[in-house]
Amino acid sequence: MTRLDVRGHLRHTLVGTGGVFRDSIALDRGKVMVWQAVYRGAVVTGLVAGAIALGVPENALGLGAGALFVALAGEFQPIGRRWRLMLWTLLWSMLGAYLGGLVSHYALLGVAVAAVVALVCGFVGVAGPGAGIAGLLTLVIFTVFCGIPENPVDALNTALLMGLGGLVQFVAIVVPVMLRNRSVVLSGGEQPVPLLRRLRPHLRLDDLMLRHGIRLAVAIAIATSLGEVSRLPNQYWIPMTVAWMSRPDAAGTVTRVTGRIIGTVLGVLLSIVLLDLAGRQPQPYAFAAIVGVGTVIALVFIWAEYPLAVMGVTVLVIALLALLGESADQSALPRVVDTLVAAVITVACTFLLRPRRG
Template sequence: VATVLPLIAWVAGIPDAMVPLGVGALFVGISESNIHPEHRGRIMLWATAWLTALSALGFLVAESAVLVVIASVLVAAATGWAGVAGPRPTLIGVLSLVLFTITVGLPESVELEVSFVAMVGLGGLVQTALFAVTNVARRNRGGPAPEREPTTVWFRVTHPGAQRPTFIRHAVSMGVAIGIATAISQFVDVPHQYWIPMTVAWIFKSDQNATVVRVVERMVGTLLAIGFAFLWGVFVPAPDVALFAAVAVGAYLLLAFLTSNYSIATFGVTTFVLALFAIAGDLYEETVIFRLEATLGAGLIVVVVVFMMKIWGRRI
């Protein structure tokens, strides 16, 4: 779905719809991974709602650099707080934050209009509808559905209890890191404003020790994807149809390896994003040096913030 929808938009001559349709479909598809079919539809609808809402917020503030920074800090802090409540809110929060950073930092090749927000929601709804059609077969193979957790996500988010310091630390860490990354992107002349904040959002985890490991894995996956895209763009100039193959491969790698190998998953999502933007007219081989530097810079921001928060945590 994450490949077919952008392909349909391309054939229909609507290039600006390719990115939101593809990202909306892919992220909603990720949100339902490793869940019993009985609960997937509900999770996918929630994911679609949050992705659309944060994309809409990005659309509303995108014209003002100051508002973008303020909104980015608040969104990052909120998703950071929710990220301690469990694996599912963590995943949906990260995906929503990533989409927000993409929305407010789109390259010039993609116009940010209200239709962008609508296409994000449409991509998510199509993915959910396709799941609903195939859900009968999945339900028969999936065995009895497990009982829902006794406490809802909303209850865990609003009643952190003994975990309150962890909630606060991660919310503050995310807000600071995304705030720094977004300020750099908004107030320094960079070719792709979404890249540094998006990378920070992908890297950060509530487990700070795991964050350091993820920085390394993210660096490896991203650098390999950038190198692959550069070599392809320079030495094997590919028509748009061939780039759709890269979109499909990237989406598959992200879905298949998200929980088992973060380097490969990162390679997949980076390839997916680069290929989609390339089809939309963004020549990635012309900004390869910036992407390399920005990726390393994002990793440095995360490591410094994690280190400073550990010092702060020892003092309180």
């Protein structure tokens, strides 16, 4: 891309900043899901509280992540198709967590594998919205556990905990529907086209999603390398945030970046307030309750208002870290700084790696 092209893209972006900001805070009321979010958030909270009750709060992350990801998979799809998407998303997320843990001790290998995983997860969106969500969540969980050093046994344990949490959420969502109308659950609708057949026509360099996968691979590699070199606390936050922010198109990416920054700041502020209300030495179950609050907020707004969903995710992550012994003061400000760094990486890769004109 020439310098003139870059300036043109940036000028277009700056001129549209007001519109992007409005898009970032525009609530889609038709996609606000309150009761579903409360129900599914209660499952996540129950799993976290269960880990605390059993004396293994360190298992809360895997259990909660599995339950949260299953709750996100296949939304707005008929239940006969959705339950399949939930299981596939859970399976791929477990593999992402396991692979991330396996390479977490090897800096160069971790960067290389992260780039490959990002390429695949970014490109797989051509297979449809369900595959795109599964790819995004797989990349997110890979970046998290790639930044948390684990041995192979611990990595497998984490993946299995995710599977357990996801299956609990799966049962909570599917079984009530099955009890009311079993035939609706068992009907899968039209036979889906095999995945490889859907991907093959897009294996060309001018394809939007393949270019997105390549840009995402570069951005994730840079973010992962930065975490490895700097040895920042919770070094996974930067590549994880890049994964959440990146979109196939430039306008969508800028909107997502804006929303992410707004949501992170709001989430940090809300986390500080909630943890302060819990007292100077809160009981572990107070952290579980705050995780529940964050989860419900995230699930209510995830499809309707991205900044508010990010606020919820930030709250639940900070609460989980507090449960594991990290104070809010230690995790709050770094979350904002890491998000800003991730925003710079994401926007730079979006505009500097766009194809040349003409």
